[in-house]
Amino acid sequence: MAELKNLTKRGENYSQWYNELVVKADLAEQSAVRGCMVIKPYGYAIWEKMQRQLDDMFKETGHVNAYFPLLIPKSFLSKEAEHVEGFAKECAVVTHYRLKNSEFGGVTVDPAARLEEELIIRPTSETIIWNTYKNWIQSYRDLPILCNQWANVMRWEMRTRLFLRTAEFLWQEGHTAHATKEEAEAEAVKMLNVYSTFAEKYMAMPVIKGVKSESEKFAGAVNTYTIEALMQDGKALQSGTSHFLGQNFAKAFDVQFLDKENKLSYVWATSWGVSTRLMGALIMSHSDDNGLVLPPALAPIQVVIVPIYRGEEQLAQIDEKVAGIVSALKAKGISVKYDNADNKRPGFKFADYELKGVPVRLVMGGRDLENNTIEVMRRDTLEKETRTCDGIVEYVEQLLADIQNNIFEKARKFRDESIREVDTYEEFKKEIEKGGFIYAHWDGTAETEELIKEETKATIRCIPEDMDATPGVCMVTGKPSARRVLFARSY
């Protein structure tokens, strides 16, 4: 903890600070395999809560889960030209299926066991899924198909960071097939809304919804919708995407159906996904120098109770008193941990649960026992108060809701204050150094976008849905601009 405090949050050491927090809060660690991550039980518990919530939301919107293979024949990937272009550079390839004893000791790849066709470890599953959907779809009666899969994927990234960019990551990917363009487009938008609702309501992370520019969109998509969040160091993070794929994959995999008029046509598709990157987003949205700050909606432990005692006799009394509170909290569906382990001192426990982001801490000691009181601390503001045990359960229930709301509002305030409108390129260059989102006019060309990226490291995060869309002139070229777009440096 001392070391954490020594690192400045918004300075150059932010990435060190982040890494240290992830490791110390027991969320994840680097594995022995290059670029891969071990998600530790506490980190995974948070991910599980995210998963469960998202999965419920997918079910509510009519989706079902399925599972498709990890390995994809190399030839599948090349069927959609832009898609292979986008992913070819970061694919892990399986070339052999057997090892043999080496004459130099150990084992070696058996050259006799070379695969006729190499297999790709999925970087995403559009190709294998569309190859499968081809067999599932003959008639309009087979549509729509609304499948999701929870899976791992692998992208051989040059540089990796825990949760934000790892060679292997966990995600969900939805893949849907529709009879009409309108229905598919509506699906892509609907799922983006599911993501933004999840981010804001459960992660307490405000996001900006919008459309990606031509050069930033998904390889193989017609349109990519995105939610963009702002981290505390002023960099943007793409937190979820939903793609309208048009008929690109249907054509590449020859997926046609007979409509009501007995006419053959290609199906319309979407795909959408969020990954364990959301864990990174969660960490970087709310944490402070004492460690993680978790929104109650996603905290594996919402309330921790720590006893302070002298001697076993007093502990037994506290145990008894606390037991009633624990069961009453549980009855309200609040996840609570009573930590009466005697091998750690109270001060250690306080610091540790703060590091782990537990939203509410209750402390019961000898003094409280006498006075029928209990100490309540909220993680988001670190405020402590001692209050009577009467009505404590209702109070904590309300407090959890307040914390959820408070950290969202705090993040939203920070985000809103960091959006600036800028009209000249000079000003833009100056402002981008300060971090945050910059709302500026752009002539709509990939050349100008590339120039800005090269000179300032800023990219177009999205063309936002709910922001001012009046025309103007490009800040770089002076050419006409249809509307302002959102720029930022990003992860």
Add this chain to the structure above:
RNA sequence: CGGGGUAUAGCGCAGUUGGUAGCGCGCCACGUUCGGGACGUGGAGGUCGGAAGUUCGAAUCUUCUUGCCCCGACCA
């Protein structure tokens, strides 16, 4: 794949002109403690990334090699 670092105990580090291995944290045992990361005493743990060379002697010098980190290109 370019440019720069680094490699010594589980983790973080020190180790001078070459002289035979140290510190902090953590870990184990016992005792005293317990209202914000306790303290005392004792203890376990290292062929100094690997290979070769120079030398009476190498963590230290030379050459080769490998891993990792940071900055670029790539990216959910």
